[in-house]
Each structure stands twice: as C-alpha cells, then as structure tokens.
Ligand SMILES: NC(=O)c1ccc[n+]([C@@H]2O[C@H](COP(=O)([O-])OP(=O)(O)OC[C@H]3O[C@@H](n4cnc5c(N)ncnc54)[C@H](O)[C@@H]3O)[C@@H](O)[C@H]2O)c1
C-alpha cells in the first residue's frame with residue numbers, strides 16, 4: 301500500500317489526505333497542535349478546518365514529523381507558502397532519499413520571488429524529478445463533500461507524475477498529468493491575486509462584464525508572466541490556469557475572493573484580516589508576484605492595482621479607475 305505524509309492539517313491538507321486515503325493510500329497527517337491531532341484520530345474529522353469531511357480510517361494524525369514520514373513514498377506539503385522554507389528545513393533531513401515532495405501550495409515566496417517547487421528543491425537539496433505540484437480548481441469545502449473535481453499533477457519526470465496521479469485518483473477526484481511545473485504553479489499563485497481583484501469588484505456592486513474583464517485580462521497577465529518564465533502557454537487554458545481562475549473568481553468559498561469582496565464593500569484592511577480565519581495566499585503573494593513580474597520585465601497592471609489596494613491603502617474605486625484609464629492597446633502584443 302502506498303504510504304503518504306501530509307504536512308498541514310488545514311483545509312486543503314485535510315481534504316487531500318481524504319482523497320489519498322479514498323484512493324487506497326495509507327496517510328499520516330502532520331499537525332502542529334496536539335488537540336487537533338487527537339481530535340482527528342478520535343473522530344476521523346477535522347473539527348477546526350473541515351468539520352463536514354468524513355475521513356477514512358486510513359488517515360491518522362501525528363505531531364511528530366519523523367513518524368509521519370516513516371516509509372512515505374510522497375511527502376505532501378500544505379502549509380502557508382510563506383512558512384514553507386522554515387518548516388521544510390526541519391522536515392527534509394527526516395526524509396528517505398526516494399521520497400517525492402509534493403506541493404499543494406499556491407503562493408510565491410516574499411523576498412526571493414521563488415515558486416514553491418524552487419524553495420523545495422533548494423531547502424531539501426533535491427532535483428526537479430523529485431518535486432511534484434498539484435494545482436487546479438479544488439475548493440476544499442466542495443472536495444470535502446466528495447463533489448466531482450479535476451486537477452493537474454505536474455512533475456518534470458512524467459513517470460513520477462503518473463505515480464502520483466494513481467495515488468490520488470478517486471471516483472470524485474480526477475487528476476491529469478502535465479510536465480509544465482512552472483505553468484501550473486504560476487496559474488495557482490496568480491489566480492489568487494486576480495481572485496482578490498474580482499472580489500473587490502463584486503464587493504463594489506459591479507456586475508458580470510467587469511468580472512469577465514478582470515478574469516480575462518488577468519489570464520492575459522498570468523500567461524505573459526508564464527511565457528517569460530518558460531511555461532507552456534497552453535497550460536493556462538487548462539485546469540491549473542483558466543479552470544482554477546474560474547473557480548476562485550466565482551466562489552464564495554474562495555478565501556481570496558472573499559477577502560477582496562470585504563475590501564470592496566469598504567471594510568478596512570485590518571477588519572478584513574481579522575475576519576479571515578484561513579490562508580488567503582494572494583494577500584501576501586500579490587507583492588511577490590509583482591516582484592517576479594518586475595524582475596522579468598512583465599507588465600501586470602491588475603496585480604499592481606491589487607498591491608496598491610491591499611498594501612498601499614489605495615481606495616478600490618481609484619485603483620479600478622486607474623486600470624480603465626490606461627492607454628489603449630491591441631488585445632495581443
Ligand atoms: N483550501 C483550499 O481550497 C485550497 C485548495 C488548493 C490549494 N490550496 C493551497 O493550499 C495551501 C494551504 O492552504 P489551506 O487552505 O490548507 O490553508 P488553511 O489556512 O486552511 O490551513 C493552513 C494550515 O497550516 C498551518 N500553519 C499555519 N502557519 C503555520 C506555520 N507557521 N507552520 C506550520 N503550519 C502552519 C495551520 O495551522 C493550518 O493547519 C495554500 O497555499 C493554499 O493556497 C488551498
């Protein structure tokens with residue numbers, strides 16, 4: 301039986317552990333808090349993050365990273381992106397040389413502008429053939445109800461992607477393989493920022509034309525950045541690109557979308573942060589995405605507008621007006 305360690309007992313770590321177990325794997329979830337770990341072991345539920353998900357008894361939890369990793373073929377990482385480097389430095393020395401590291405995270409590191417797979421390779425000292433990424437329209441709250449969804453499992457080594465695909469394929473979760481790790485990661489990280497922008501427009505009471513415009517021009521920004529970084533532009537037409545953008549920008553379950561909606565309704569940044577109980581990666585990653593874009597000479601005006609609102613206190617109305625006032629240009633350049 302395939303053994304998996306999942307680091308992070310938040311909503312996606314828990315839902316993905318459920319998927320792996322439903323696909324027949326034996327899963328150990330690592331969590332920081334003993335009370336939550338005990339609750340998962342006793343009730344087969346995660347009362348804090350995903351109370352309606354029934355976990356199979358193939359899922360157990362521990363606070364001991366070495367116990368989680370014992371015999372693990374896959375080490376799945378589902379902590380907030382900005383905490384990965386520090387956490388992984390403690391976990392990597394405990395891993396077997398053959399363990400594949402799998403990122404579920406959708407963020408870009410602040411300061412370095414690195415993708416999560418780059419941080420993993422650097423901290424764990426492993427090559428790209430041992431790092432995989434899972435990204436797609438996968439709102440954990442829906443997956444918890446075992447509603448049908450698909451996703452992309454990406455690894456430079458296609459054989460590894462296929463092994464992971466098999467490990468997480470269930471009747472309700474359909475993973476596709478891809479070797480474009482860069483594109484899949486950028487799709488996941490940047491859609492969060494566009495989700496913030498669409499949420500702001502929703503909160504301001506604007507309609508579907510505005511929403512469609514932000515999503516489509518947002519996808520143009522994602523694709524421009526991706527092409528500059530060597531991604532396959534077709535990836536952005538797939539589940540990890542357009543698919544995830546649609547889910548995030550449409551759903552009240554999306555934390556990024558909800559964060560933007562609260563700002564658009566006029567809540568202050570401090571009030572919005574206080575109202576957000578889970579990780580909304582775009583709030584921090586909008587700055588690192590803009591940093592990455594600038595390092596590569598890529599124009600990302602929507603991302604820039606989101607940074608202005610979220611970090612520089614610019615009113616949403618003003619940021620939107622500035623976007624509309626940009627010089628006229630061809631749709632494709
Ligand atoms: N929730 C979803 O629907 C979903 C879907 C796909 C991808 N993701 C991505 O998965 C990643 C994890 O998100 P999530 O939804 O599980 O977040 P979450 O907020 O639900 O859970 C985060 C988990 O990390 C833990 N954590 C927080 N700070 C930590 C630290 N310093 N060290 C160790 N652990 C820490 C929390 O205790 C919690 O268990 C994010 O990058 C997110 O973008 C989420």
Ligand SMILES: O=P(O)(O)OC[C@H](O)CO
Nearest residue numbers: 436437438439554555556
């Ligand atoms: O809740 P969000 O905004 O982090 O989005 C969750 C997933 O990334 C959707 O695929």
